[in-house]
Amino acid sequence: MNASKILVYDGSFNGFLTAVFIGFEQKLTHADIQKNNQLQSGLFAETETIFTNVEKAQRVWNGVRKKSNTAIKNIYFAFLSEQSNIEALLYHYIQKLMGSKYKGATDFSDDGILKINQIAHKVGREKHRMEAFIRFQLTKDDVYFANIEPDFDVLPLISKHFRNRYTDQQWIIYDVKQKYGIFYNLNTVEIISLDLTDIHANSLEKSSVFTDSEYEYQDLWNNYFKSTTIKSRINTKLHVQHVPKRYWKYLSEKKEAV
Amino acid sequence: MNFNRIKEKLNILADAAKYDVSCSSSGSNRKNKNNGLGDTGNGICHTYTEDGRCVSLLKILLTNHCIFDCAYCVTRKSNDIQRAAFKIQEVVDLTINFYRRNYIEGLFLSSGIFKSADHTMERLIAVAKKLREEENFNGYIHLKSIPGASDELMYEAGLYADRLSVNIEIPTISGLKLLAPDKKHEDFIKPMKKVKDEIIRFKEERKIIKSTAKYAPAGQSTQMIVGATGESDKDIMYSATHFYKNYKMKRVYYSGYVPISTDIRLPSLGSEVPMLRENRLYQTDWLLRFYGFSVNEILDADNPNLDMDIDPKLMWALRNLNHFPVDINKADARMLARIPGIGMGSVHKIINGRKYRNLNWEHLKKMGIALNRAKYFIICNSSDWERRDLDAAKIKGMILQSQNGKFKKQFNSQLSLFN
Numbered sequence: 023m024n025a026s027k028i029l030v031y032d033g034s035f036n037g038f039l040t041a042v043f044i045g046f047e048q049k050l051t052h053a054d055i056q057k058n059n060q061l062q063s064g065l066f067a068e069t070e071t072i073f074t075n076v077e078k079a080q081r082v083w084n085g086v087r088k089k090s091n092t093a094i095k096n097i098y099f100a101f102l103s104e105q106s107n108i109e110a111l112l113y114h115y116i117q118k119l120m121g122s123k124y125k126g127a128t129d130f131s132d133d134g135i136l137k138i139n140q141i142a143h144k145v146g147r148e149k150h151r152m153e154a155f156i157r158f159q160l161t162k163d164d165v166y167f168a169n170i171e172p173d174f175d176v177l178p179l180i181s182k183h184f185r186n187r188y189t190d191q192q193w194i195i196y197d198v199k200q201k202y203g204i205f206y207n208l209n210t211v212e213i214i215s216l217d218l219t220d221i222h223a224n225s226l227e228k229s230s231v232f233t234d235s236e237y238e239y240q241d242l243w244n245n246y247f248k249s250t251t252i253k254s255r256i257n258t259k260l261h262v263q264h265v266p267k268r269y270w271k272y273l274s275e276k277k278e279a280v
Numbered sequence: 281m282n283f284n285r286i287k288e289k290l291n292i293l294a295d296a297a298k299y300d301v302s303c304s305s306s307g308s309n310r311k312n313k314n315n316g317l318g319d320t321g322n323g324i325c326h327t328y329t330e331d332g333r334c335v336s337l338l339k340i341l342l343t344n345h346c347i348f349d350c351a352y353c354v355t356r357k358s359n360d361i362q363r364a365a366f367k368i369q370e371v372v373d374l375t376i377n378f379y380r381r382n383y384i385e386g387l388f389l390s391s392g393i394f395k396s397a398d399h400t401m402e403r404l405i406a407v408a409k410k411l412r413e414e415e416n417f418n419g420y421i422h423l424k425s426i427p428g429a430s431d432e433l434m435y436e437a438g439l440y441a442d443r444l445s446v447n448i449e450i451p452t453i454s455g456l457k458l459l460a461p462d463k464k465h466e467d468f469i470k471p472m473k474k475v476k477d478e479i480i481r482f483k484e485e486r487k488i489i490k491s492t493a494k495y496a497p498a499g500q501s502t503q504m505i506v507g508a509t510g511e512s513d514k515d516i517m518y519s520a521t522h523f524y525k526n527y528k529m530k531r532v533y534y535s536g537y538v539p540i541s542t543d544i545r546l547p548s549l550g551s552e553v554p555m556l557r558e559n560r561l562y563q564t565d566w567l568l569r570f571y572g573f574s575v576n577e578i579l580d581a582d583n584p585n586l587d588m589d590i591d592p593k594l595m596w597a598l599r600n601l602n603h604f605p606v607d608i609n610k611a612d613a614r615m616l617a618r619i620p621g622i623g624m625g626s627v628h629k630i631i632n633g634r635k636y637r638n639l640n641w642e643h644l645k646k647m648g649i650a651l652n653r654a655k656y657f658i659i660c661n662s663s664d665w666e667r668r669d670l671d672a673a674k675i676k677g678m679i680l681q682s683q684n685g686k687f688k689k690q691f692n693s694q695l696s697l698f699n
Contacts, residue, residue, distance in 0.1 A: 128632035238283040249295040251329040260332030
């Protein structure tokens with residue numbers, strides 16, 4: 023029985039699940055699963071390249087789902103965090119989950135399980151923040167456009183929310199950090215990449231891309247934001263805690279503050 | 281659309297609506313239908329004002345013209361302020377355009393009372409109806425029930441709104457007589473009761489006929505002003521409990537009185553907003569709704585007010601030391617929830633974690649339990665626990681010393697030299 027091995031995969035979620043499958047098949051107690059573009063080989067460790075196999079990935083996915091829906095969500099969310107060494111943590115998590123006689127990975131006295139819960143929680147919070155902080159601007163082509171710069175790759179997680187909500191308008195959400203976006207064309211959501219000459223963050227100058235009334239509505243929103251504040255209760259610390267400064271440049275109500 | 285005129289109105293009517301603290305957009309189950317616009321779900325706070333309150337709805341008055349003269353209210357008729365009124369279409373346009381840009385979850389529409397209660401209520405309903413029927417808008421709508429509105433109108437309002445609310449404002453009937461002599465207590469209660477009855481009726485009918493039209497799916501809420509009439513915390517929480525129990529309220533909000541008037545019946549201008557007291561009331565509210573406490577355990581004739589320097593659960597624990605220490609590895613969920621420093625999230629983690637092994641201090645710390653408070657009340661899988669026979673005052677003193685909360689400076693009883 024191999025105690026430890028480096029498994030190299032292509033960086034995709036299915037690739038990762040395939041690696042988990044191989045790890046279980048070879049009964050590895052520790053699997054050092056690494057992305058092929060950031061490989062760090064150990065001195066004595068054996069390396070194996072994993073070829074993504076949807077069927078094997080599906081088997082892992084179904085197996086986990088049979089155990090617990092919360093676990094499947096935690097695994098996917100934590101994977102999207104792209105933290106270094108997240109794969110090894112997840113491998114440990116799945117091992118514990120499958121070996122447990124209880125329904126889910128609920129051993130909160132286990133460091134690894136607690137850690138995955140916390141990471142998944144962080145990604146979930148970022149997803150929720152994006153659902154809140156995205157500000158669409160209406161272009162002259164009748165598309166509602168938004169730039170975002172989230173801490174994690176949350177586009178796959180928020181697509182359904184926006185699809186269900188804005189069914190009768192075209193919209194684009196473009197992640198300037200991950201360099202891809204999603205576009206809803208009134209029928210389906212598709213992944214796009216754009217050659218953005220300028221990033222449409224907040225600026226006091228108007229861009230010719232957007233309609234004139236777009237700026238009027240931003241102005242109204244700014245006004246509303248100001249007049250709904252109660253001056254005798256100002257609490258800047260709380261305000262910044264809820265709306266961290268790194269998001270301000272895309273929030274039209276914070277235009278003047280940036 | 282004349283944007284300048286709208287802007288003026290928006291400033292006046294948003295400013296007047298801001299004292300309504302409710303901002304929740306959760307609890308409804310309205311889904312997007314026929315490829316329309318919007319849906320509802322868990323609620324989202326789209327931004328936060330500089331005073332730290334969540335903004336999730338476009339919260340405005342239809343008008344701030346009012347025939348009443350309630351002393352605590354900024355739109356009372358004797359107040360010399362700018363008045364304005366929105367047209368129905370203007371509110372609809374604003375809501376839709378803000379919604380499409382992902383600024384808001386929906387609309388919170390209230391109004392000063394012009395002409396009569398029914399006339400005002402009709403206009404509010406007209407806005408909601410237009411949004412639902414002409415714009416196919418499925419986002420969240422919160423309408424104010426105008427005190428004194430007829431049963432027929434309250435029925436109609438519930439067909440379009442997700443939530444309805446009447447603000448009781450003054451927790452005691454004597455206080456209401458003092459500050460709002462032309463309003464009757466029954467006027468507040470009547471629409472509340474109608475909505476409650478309709479919700480019950482809807483739930484019954486739904487069981488038989490699945491397609492029964494939704495009625496106020498997010499229920500109703502109310503609000504009380506704190507610190508305007510010298511009421512005790514007991515008065516407030518007992519009347520909140522009454523509303524939770526008898527009117528099936530989803531939420532009761534507590535709003536620290538913001539001085540807006542020179543009326544001698546009220547705290548003078550410039551007196552501080554009782555924010556800490558408001559915070560303690562909300563903590564108590566949570567204990568009642570989620571932690572299995574009943575109100576008379578926390579407040580009674582001997583203890584009519586909450587301690588300001590410690591949270592209400594700790595206050596309760598210190599008065600009932602006979603229940604402690606609790607064994608983390610054996611106690612039931614109900615008792616775990618009563619330990620100071622342990623929230624419902626931690627209760628969940630403990631219950632699950634202890635299936636695998638007995639928990640010790642290290643485990644508890646990693647789960648995120650506030651041990652600085654909890655350690656005096658628990659034992660766990662460790663030979664190390666609080667052995668001294670401490671009395672309540674001692675424990676309180678030690679906890680206060682270990683705390684570094686945001687309100688700490690307010691309790692410092694020592695006079696400072698330079699202030």
